[in-house]
Amino acid sequence: MENKKHCVYCGKVIETKSKEHIIQNAIGGLCVSEDICCPECNACLSKSIDAPFTKIFAPMTSKIRNFVKTHNTKSNPSYKGFAQSSNDQQVYDVVIKEGQVVSSKKFSQVHKCDASKADWTILASCFDLDNDSYKNGLSKMAFNFALQHSVSIDLLKDKIAIKTQNDKVIDVKFKFQVIPFIALNPLDKYIELNTPMLLYHNLILFNENNQLWCYIDLFNTFQVYILLTDKWDSNQEIYRSYLQLLQQIDRDMPDLKNLDVKDIYILAAQYGVEPIADMKEFCKSIANVVQKRSLISNMADIISQKLSDDYFPTGKMEDMTPEEISFRLESLRFYFDENDRLKYGLYRKETLVNGKNFEIVSYPQWINKLSGEGAINLTDYTYAKFYRLVNYLNEKRDNSTKEVQ
Ligand SMILES: [Zn+2]
Structure with missing residues (x-):
């Protein structure tokens, strides 16, 4: 039962x-x-x-490109958003209505013209956290x-x-x-802002003493912490992650057309797909399951992949103070093991703080504390992430960045 x-x-x-x-x-x-x-x-x-x-x-x-699932809803009444102007490639706060920019105070101030007559690439309306x-x-x-x-x-x-x-x-x-999340240590800044763009959604559920948090990263751009409860049993440690890629990797698809019927059945059994009479539909549902499965990735694999020699860039190290260099090194040691693999259970849960002996603090609590004191500017980081997504989606990729294999 x-x-x-x-x-x-x-x-x-x-x-x-x-x-x-x-x-x-x-x-x-x-x-x-x-x-x-x-x-x-x-x-x-x-x-x-x-x-x-x-x-x-x-x-x-x-x-x-190659997005797995898309339901495009038509744009409705006006809403605040962000759009990139083709005049100067800058991103502006705009008001959007029926998929068109109808006004932008800042744009009009800078260019002394009506924003609705300019050429725009509309991005999103996500940065209003009070939304x-x-x-x-x-x-x-x-x-x-x-x-x-x-x-x-x-x-x-x-x-x-x-x-x-x-x-x-x-x-x-x-x-x-x-x-809102903001990268506070050199390693997170490097991963988020200096490595090639890779589109994914990432969720991490963890506790920090009696607080239960969920870190959310959508499109590897929109990053927040959600405090679920402060009544979590602190004796019960929890850390669970989920990461899925958003773009289909073509080479992972099996070529079903060239498989024997027997091999198709074996593949179906491997992926838990129930056989049906219609062979074409059967193959379609197998392909669908294989595709989804190949997108769900191990977070440590994806993040570890991002670490490269550029983390200690040759030629730029001379410009760094000894404190900066040791903060870099300590952050690396904190998150990654000796084989440069992400350690399980720390990523986005805790961060090192530069200063006295690299103190370890709760990541969301520290962001909360610093932003409460006005010590950090959330907007700069959020915009920097957003620019990366915009440039990536518009295929205006920086030639110096490498594609992740
Ligand atoms: Zn119900």
């Missing part, structure tokens, strides 16, 4: 299974769970949270990921406001604290 699950929103027993994407399907999320919610609540959240959230990313997903759609979508993702890793709903539910009407859930709001 299968143990029946309860819907986390309405509390009813889940009689009919429905697939809940941990990362929203429209932005390429491949991982699903059928144990989180009932079909009614799934539909409700998909409309109230997922649709407005994924719309933010529509201008980007449409530009990604409820953005916060809610990220919060739901962190919440889903925690549930998938058996975090009890009882620990999380006091931060979820559920509105019901006639015994039905009509609206859900997440009230988790959202903190």
